[in-house]
Amino acid sequence: MSTNQVVSKVWSFCNTLRNDGVGYGDYLEQLTYLLFLKMADEYSKPPNNRKMHIPQEYNWQSLTSLRGAELEVHYSMLLRELGKEKGMLGQIFTKSQNKIQDPAKLYKLVDLIDHENWVMMGADVKGDIYEGLLEKNAEDTKSGAGQYFTPRSLIRAMVECVRPEPMRTIADPACGTGGFFLAAYDFIVANHNLDRDQKQFIKFNTFYGNEIVAGTRRLALMNLFLHNIGDIDSDNSISPADALIAPSGVYYDYVLANPPFGKKSSQTFTNEEGEQEKEDLTYNRQDFWATTSNKQLNFVQHIRSMLKTTGKAAVVVPDNVLFEGGAGETVRKKLLETTDVHTILRLPTGIFYANGVKANVIFFDNKPSSKDPLDKRDLVLRLPHQHPSYS
Numbered sequence: 001m002s003t004n005q006v007v008s009k010v011w012s013f014c015n016t017l018r019n020d021g022v023g024y025g026d027y028l029e030q031l032t033y034l035l036f037l038k039m040a041d042e043y044s045k046p047p048n049n050r051k052m053h054i055p056q057e058y059n060w061q062s063l064t065s066l067r068g069a070e071l072e073v074h075y076s077m078l079l080r081e082l083g084k085e086k087g088m089l090g091q092i093f094t095k096s097q098n099k100i101q102d103p104a105k106l107y108k109l110v111d112l113i114d115h116e117n118w119v120m121m122g123a124d125v126k127g128d129i130y131e132g133l134l135e136k137n138a139e140d141t142k143s144g145a146g147q148y149f150t151p152r153s154l155i156r157a158m159v160e161c162v163r164p165e166p167m168r169t170i171a172d173p174a175c176g177t178g179g180f181f182l183a184a185y186d187f188i189v190a191n192h193n194l195d196r197d198q199k200q201f202i203k204f205n206t207f208y209g210n211e212i213v214a215g216t217r218r219l220a221l222m223n224l225f226l227h228n229i230g231d232i233d234s235d236n237s238i239s240p241a242d243a244l245i246a247p248s249g250v251y252y253d254y255v256l257a258n259p260p261f262g263k264k265s266s267q268t269f270t271n272e273e274g275e276q277e278k279e280d281l282t283y284n285r286q287d288f289w290a291t292t293s294n295k296q297l298n299f300v301q302h303i304r305s306m307l308k309t310t311g312k313a314a315v316v317v318p319d320n321v322l323f324e325g326g327a328g329e330t331v332r333k334k335l336l337e338t339t340d341v342h343t344i345l346r347l348p349t350g351i352f353y354a355n356g357v358k359a360n361v362i363f364f365d366n367k368p369s370s371k372d373p374l375d376k377r378d379l380v381l382r383l384p385h386q387h388p389s390y391s
Helices: 003-018 024-043 060-064 068-082 087-092 103-114 123-139 152-162 179-191 196-204 214-226 295-306 327-338 373-378
Strands: 170-172 207-210 252-257 266-270 276-280 307-318 340-346 359-365 380-382
Touching: 003 024, 003 103, 003 123, 024 060, 024 087, 024 103, 024 123, 024 214, 060 068, 060 103, 068 087, 068 103, 087 214, 123 214, 152 179, 152 252, 152 307, 152 340, 152 359, 170 179, 179 196, 179 207, 179 214, 179 252, 252 295, 295 307, 295 327
Parallel strands: 170 207, 170 252, 252 307, 340 380
Antiparallel strands: 266 276, 307 359, 340 359
């Protein structure tokens, strides 16, 4: 079957499930679980013959031999049990649930995946299929998934401005589905003739991120894996921890990020009456210039703390967030004093999932700035006011 035919089948089945109330996000999760098991099965056979740490009773073959209600029951049990495993296997299946309630359609999806050799398929092909589904999911405004999906045209522009090099580390403390990592990977591969050591480094040692939403983190892990970043039995490089809680303890060459928008960080707790409530979350970190519940200011401070002495950063922030009073003024002054804030990219409205959101990209290098840093705020690069392509 040709690549276009595979893509067409994946898309058409997604549309079939939508008629049963299964959205793009749920379909993506089920596709992630099944693809992971199928590729693990392929890796265990010749010519790879790799030892996969998946219990035999819950491997790919355990699904292909079942039908009807028996398949549905076993699949639900498989998801639950594999979520208890260690390493990347457990991370992929953490909090997993079966969202396909029609056994016939579940069997059809298993059969669709079973008829393709995914390991032999090029990383660009597998990646394009998955990225296309992520984009469709982001456009599904009912799911609210757009907050985890930065427009790829914007990501590519940011990466091209930073111009990452081989054998350097790249971090994103709010990595969503991993878009910045993929764009940086593509840029490095396209602009450098990598030797063996450089290929190993970019595959296993370049990218590090945080994503606190379990479902989104799962999508990021699979997205990277399908794009040939990391491996099925390697340690994953995306932490489920809140990046703002404490200093990372590790310094990076580049930080590329689009942290979540919203004025305040918050956490949910159960009160004495058993009701769910939210409270503002303030991070008391000695390495922060200002203590605030404003999550954008906290991310800017955290990103600055992650950089090596020669590190570079590009971060998306709401319009004028650094020109507010109080904590905003403190962070702005300290950032201008300690880094070279050389460019502000002003974005047109409407490029994110929420209409009317205005944002800028701040580029800064971790080195002494000029003697008159306040002049930096006048250096603004404006994009044309048009909706950028998502291609």
